[in-house]
Amino acid sequence: MNETFSDKIYKEHIMELYKSPKNYGILENITHEHTETNSSCGDEITIQLLVKDGRIRDIKFSGSGCVMSLVSSSLLTDKIKNMNLEDAKKITKKDILELLKVKINPSRMKCVLLPLEALRRV
C-alpha cells in the first residue's frame, strides 16, 4: 500500500513527542513572554522565558494547538534552552523543518512556524 500523506507527517517520533512534549507548562519566574495566534485556525502558543545575562536559563510553552504546532514548540524550546536569546532568535524556518524531520505541506506551514513567530516576538 502506498504511504499516505499522514504517514509521512504523523510519524512515530512526531506522535511520541506529541503525547509527551518537552517544556510544556507554565514558568513561575519569567523575564520574557509572548503569545502568538495562528489567524487561520485560532490556535495560540505562549512561550515563556527566564533569561539571565542574555542566556535562556529556563523555558516553557503552553497553549492549544494541533500536533504539528505542539511538536514544533517542543523541539524548538528544547533546542534553545541554555542558548543565548539573541542567537535563539536567529533560528530559521529551515532549522525548524530540519528538527521536525518530516515534509510539511503549505497548508500546515503556519502551524509549524507558530512557536518560532512567538519566540521572535518575546
Added chain:
Amino acid sequence: MDNETAKTLKEDFPIFKNRKELVYLDNAATTQKPKQVINSIKKFYENCNANVSRGVYSLSEEATKKYEKARETIAKFINARKDEIIFTKSTTDSLNSLARVIDSLISKGKNEIVLTEMEHHSNLIPWQELAKRKNWKLKFIKMNEDFTLDLENAKSLVSDKTAIVSVSHISNSLGTINSIEEIIKISKQNGAITIIDAAQSMGHMGVDVRNLDCDFLAFSGHKMLAPFGIGVLYGKGELLEKMYPFEFGGGMINSVSLGDASWTEIPIKFEAGTQNIAGAIALAEAINYLNKIGMENIEKWERELSEYAIKKLKEIEGIKIYCNEKNYSGILSFNIYGIHPHDVASILNDYKICVRAGHHCNMPLMKKLGISGTVRISFYLYNTFEDADKLIEGIKKVKEKFGR
C-alpha cells in the same frame, strides 16, 4: 430524492470523473460545478461574447438579452421583481456594498445595529466598520445552548433605535436554520431595515423574499453550483430607488457633465462598469439545474444525509457534535475528543475526504463555545450515503492514529 438519484446527479459533475474516489464534504466553502454550468460559460464565450447594453450590433444585443434573462431567472427563483436583483461578486461583496450606502435609508434617531453571536465575519465586520464610521452601537442576539437564536433576547434588543438587523439564514459553522421569519417580524415592528445573509441557504432550500418580507438579501453563486465571482444583492424596489449607488462608472449613469452626474434606473444604477456577464448566465444555468431537481427535494436530501451522519457519528466514542437535535441542515460541526481539527482534516485528506477544519470565519462563536475550531462537513445534492460511510471510516482511522 434518494441515494440512487444522488449517484446519477454525481455523473453530471466532471470533477468526480477526473478525481477518482474524491469524497467532497466541504460544500459550505464552495460546491462543485455540473457540466451544464461549465458548458454555459464556454457557450457564452464561444458564441455570443460581447459587452452588454453598449453596442447596437446584434451580438451585443444578444449578450444583453441573455444577461437580462439570467436576472429574470434569478428573480423568479427567489420570488423577487427583476429590477430588484443586483449582480455583485459574492455575498461578502453584497454586504460590504450595502454597508457602504445603507445609511442613506436610515431615519434620524436610529443608531443601533443588531446582529447575532453566530455571524460569519462577512456579516459582522462590514457592520462593525459602519458602526465605527457613524458612531453607532452594535448589539448581538444571543445563541441558546441548543445552537438556536434566543428570540426573547432578540425582542429585548430590537427597539425603535434599531436601524439595521442583519442575520444569517443558516449558520455556516453550526448548520442551524435560524428563525429569520420571527426576527424579521420583530424588526419590522420597530421600523428597522432587515438583511438576510443567505450564503448557506440559497440553493439548499427554497427562499422566498416576498414571503420573508426582508428588505435585503445576499448570496453567492459559487456555493450553489455556479462559478466564482458572481453574487447577488436583492433589495426591495422602493428601497433601491432611494438608496445611493455604491460604485460609480460606466453604465450606471443617466447623464454626466464634467462637474456632476445623475444615475440611471434600478438595478443598473448599482452595476457600475462591465459586469461578470458569463457568471450571471452560468448562475441562471445553475438555478435551472436546481429547479429540475426541486428545492424541496434537495433540502430533504441534505437533511437525510445529515441525519445519517449524525447517527453514525454518535456511535463513535469521544465525538462531540455541535448541532441542534431537530433544527439542522446539510452542515455539521463536530470534534473528536483530544484531537485537533487540523489533524483530523489532514488525516482525512489521505483518504481523499475533503472537510473543513478551523474557526470557519467565525472566531467570536468559537470563543463562545470555548473551542478554537471544529471539523465541519457540509453535504450537497451529489453526496451519497457512501460518502458519509467513507467519512466515518476515515474518522476511525484518525482515532487509530492517535491511539484513542
